[in-house]
Amino acid sequence: MNKNNSQITEVQIQAAQQGRFPFLEFDTPLETDFLQYRHERLLQRTLPISLAALVIFLAFAVLDLVIFPPEVSVIAVSIRLFIICPLIMLVIRGSYKKWSLNLFNRFYLAAYLISGFCIVVIIYTAHLYQVFLPFDGLLLHLIFGYFLMSMPFYHIIIASYLISLSYFFFEYYLNQAADVLVYNAIFMITINIMGTVGSYLQERSRRSLFLHEKMLALAKVKDEREIESKTRLLATASHDLRQPLHAMNLLVETLEERLDEGEELSLTKHLKSSIRQLNQLFGSLLNISRLNAGVVSPNNQHFDLAELLGSLIKNQQQRAGHSGIKLISEGPRPCYVYSDAILISRILNNLFENVFEHADAQQLEISWAQQGEKIRLKVKDDGKGIPENEVEAVFEEFHQVGDTHKLGMGLGLSIIKQLCNLLALEFVFTSSAGEGCCVLLDLNAGAKPVSESVRDMNTGFSKIEKATGNCIVIVDDDPNILASMTNLLRGWAYDVRAYSSPDDLLNALSECQPVLIISDYHFSNNMDGLALISKVREETQAYLPAILITADTHTNIEEYIQTHFNEREKQQTQYLNKPVPAARLRLMLRHCLVNSADNNDVELD
Numbered sequence: 001m002n003k004n005n006s007q008i009t010e011v012q013i014q015a016a017q018q019g020r021f022p023f024l025e026f027d028t029p030l031e032t033d034f035l036q037y038r039h040e041r042l043l044q045r046t047l048p049i050s051l052a053a054l055v056i057f058l059a060f061a062v063l064d065l066v067i068f069p070p071e072v073s074v075i076a077v078s079i080r081l082f083i084i085c086p087l088i089m090l091v092i093r094g095s096y097k098k099w100s101l102n103l104f105n106r107f108y109l110a111a112y113l114i115s116g117f118c119i120v121v122i123i124y125t126a127h128l129y130q131v132f133l134p135f136d137g138l139l140l141h142l143i144f145g146y147f148l149m150s151m152p153f154y155h156i157i158i159a160s161y162l163i164s165l166s167y168f169f170f171e172y173y174l175n176q177a178a179d180v181l182v183y184n185a186i187f188m189i190t191i192n193i194m195g196t197v198g199s200y201l202q203e204r205s206r207r208s209l210f211l212h213e214k215m216l217a218l219a220k221v222k223d224e225r226e227i228e229s230k231t232r233l234l235a236t237a238s239h240d241l242r243q244p245l246h247a248m249n250l251l252v253e254t255l256e257e258r259l260d261e262g263e264e265l266s267l268t269k270h271l272k273s274s275i276r277q278l279n280q281l282f283g284s285l286l287n288i289s290r291l292n293a294g295v296v297s298p299n300n301q302h303f304d305l306a307e308l309l310g311s312l313i314k315n316q317q318q319r320a321g322h323s324g325i326k327l328i329s330e331g332p333r334p335c336y337v338y339s340d341a342i343l344i345s346r347i348l349n350n351l352f353e354n355v356f357e358h359a360d361a362q363q364l365e366i367s368w369a370q371q372g373e374k375i376r377l378k379v380k381d382d383g384k385g386i387p388e389n390e391v392e393a394v395f396e397e398f399h400q401v402g403d404t405h406k407l408g409m410g411l412g413l414s415i416i417k418q419l420c421n422l423l424a425l426e427f428v429f430t431s432s433a434g435e436g437c438c439v440l441l442d443l444n445a446g447a448k449p450v451s452e453s454v455r456d457m458n459t460g461f462s463k464i465e466k467a468t469g470n471c472i473v474i475v476d477d478d479p480n481i482l483a484s485m486t487n488l489l490r491g492w493a494y495d496v497r498a499y500s501s502p503d504d505l506l507n508a509l510s511e512c513q514p515v516l517i518i519s520d521y522h523f524s525n526n527m528d529g530l531a532l533i534s535k536v537r538e539e540t541q542a543y544l545p546a547i548l549i550t551a552d553t554h555t556n557i558e559e560y561i562q563t564h565f566n567e568r569e570k571q572q573t574q575y576l577n578k579p580v581p582a583a584r585l586r587l588m589l590r591h592c593l594v595n596s597a598d599n600n601d602v603e604l605d
Helices: 003-007 010-019 030-067 070-096 101-128 138-148 155-175 179-258 263-292 306-321 343-359 412-423 478-491 502-507 531-542 558-566 566-569 582-599
Strands: 301-304 326-330 335-338 365-371 374-381 426-431 439-443 470-475 497-501 512-520 546-550 573-575
Touching: 010 030, 010 179, 030 101, 030 558, 070 101, 101 155, 101 306, 138 155, 138 179, 138 343, 138 546, 138 582, 155 179, 155 497, 179 263, 179 531, 179 582, 306 343, 306 365, 306 582, 326 470, 335 365, 335 439, 335 573, 343 365, 343 412, 343 439, 365 502, 426 502, 470 478, 470 502, 470 531, 478 497, 497 502, 502 512, 502 531, 502 546, 512 531, 531 546, 546 582, 558 566, 558 573, 573 582
Parallel strands: 326 365, 470 497, 470 512, 512 546, 546 573
Antiparallel strands: 301 335, 365 374, 374 439, 426 439
16 A cells, blocks of 8 residues: 555545445545556556567467458558557556556557557558458457456546547548448447446446455554554553562462461461462463464474473472372473474463363373374373363363363363464364363474574583572562562572662672572663573673563563573573462472582583
8 A cells, every 4th residue: 555545544435435436536535545556456467468469469460461462461560560569568668667657557548549540540451452351350459458458447438439430430531331331330339338338347346446455454454553552451461460469479378388277377278279260360361362362473493392391290290299190291302393382381281270170180191202294292181071062162262161160261271272273283182071181282393403502601600609608689679579589488498688670689799699590570770680690690600590580471581591591501591470389489499409509510611
């Protein structure tokens, strides 16, 4: 669309559609935009139309040489080869060079007129030399102009009638018999009437199509604006709601650990359960909203599926133990696939959650194996299953099986289905009552990813010394989260130092030797959490383990870590999305500190 598009409103288009434009003209600026629209389409189709005309005239030139006597053929062939064909070639050049609307339309009309007059001259010349030549060639020219050349309606009507009048003028000048003149006139008038009606309908169709396309363009712009608005809303909701939920998680965990058995502890456990439900419901609603808004796009990369599954299963061990479910995993290691690791993690976490909350299972089996160019991933439980008549319905939003009062809103499987469609994964779900559920996912086999670190591992960092004063440092500009996390970690007997900004931490590095960094992602200054982690490692000359905790679900943190950190830094950097369950945070802390202790005896070159 051209620059006039911004001036056209939906009301103007609807008014044009309702008015039916009987005189084939819109109001300005709609008419101006339509003329440019038709011109662009005409330039696109000029080449095949002109080539067809060129072939036809060259074929007639050959026929002229064969049929006509020399005195006629020399004139006819000369007109076709030296007047009509060059005009057609110039039309092709004009479309290739994209002449302006006015210049091209005028030349296009002139080429049609001159070619028509030339055909009349050829017919006139043949009659002068007493050679019978029917006016069929002229009829073909008129049909070609009416139905193929796509000239504006009034242009083609005026030009065609002028060509027809010139033919009758020469016929009259040659004293053609009256009956022959009337016979030819009937054919010529008929073809012009048919052409007029056909051209009128074509013009209306072009204008109707233009209005429909214009409406679609406006609808697309409107949808894009709505999606952009929804994206901003989702980003704001995601960040602003995750912050207090994260603080609530930490506070209720701290409170639970400080209370003795009694009514207060029982109430606290009920509160903790309600907060966990709120976390999961909020996460499901946010995920389905982002999918429906079309703001989730896959970032496919080569990664080790076995490593990803190992990490996910390890994170779910405690939850599985509480639910009385045995986790079994089996498959080749490593096992590389090409997909979006984050979205695959969401699919699997939703499957695990569905089993823990609804399946009443005793065993959950996760297996994977290569089948040709695919990696087949199977997740199977031995729970109560789903009746066969409800298998299709469970993938609908907010659908729940039976009279269940358990946690959930019926969004888990719907999210899984949409994510599989987004990733173009082959997805098979089978279940029957009392037989459990089985999910099969076919992923594209991948290759071992090539490390593209921006920094070499041999940076001269030293080992992390086991010195007195070692501490865990927490950096978060939200005072509620900072206080909650500090109290929680101190309740777990960790030495904790809390800082409300990156600058505060960097200025205090001389006072303690950090053994672990827990950092928020967004800060009010120009430094984000990942940059802070890199800066602290640079200042301490050590590969400090770090946990990034963020409420931002739009920034591709995983991609940043993969492209900006070397292999050792990747191993020492974890990230969690708020709200973080306290149990998961505790497991992550232990994991990071154990790995750090195992690596402390290894000097870096």
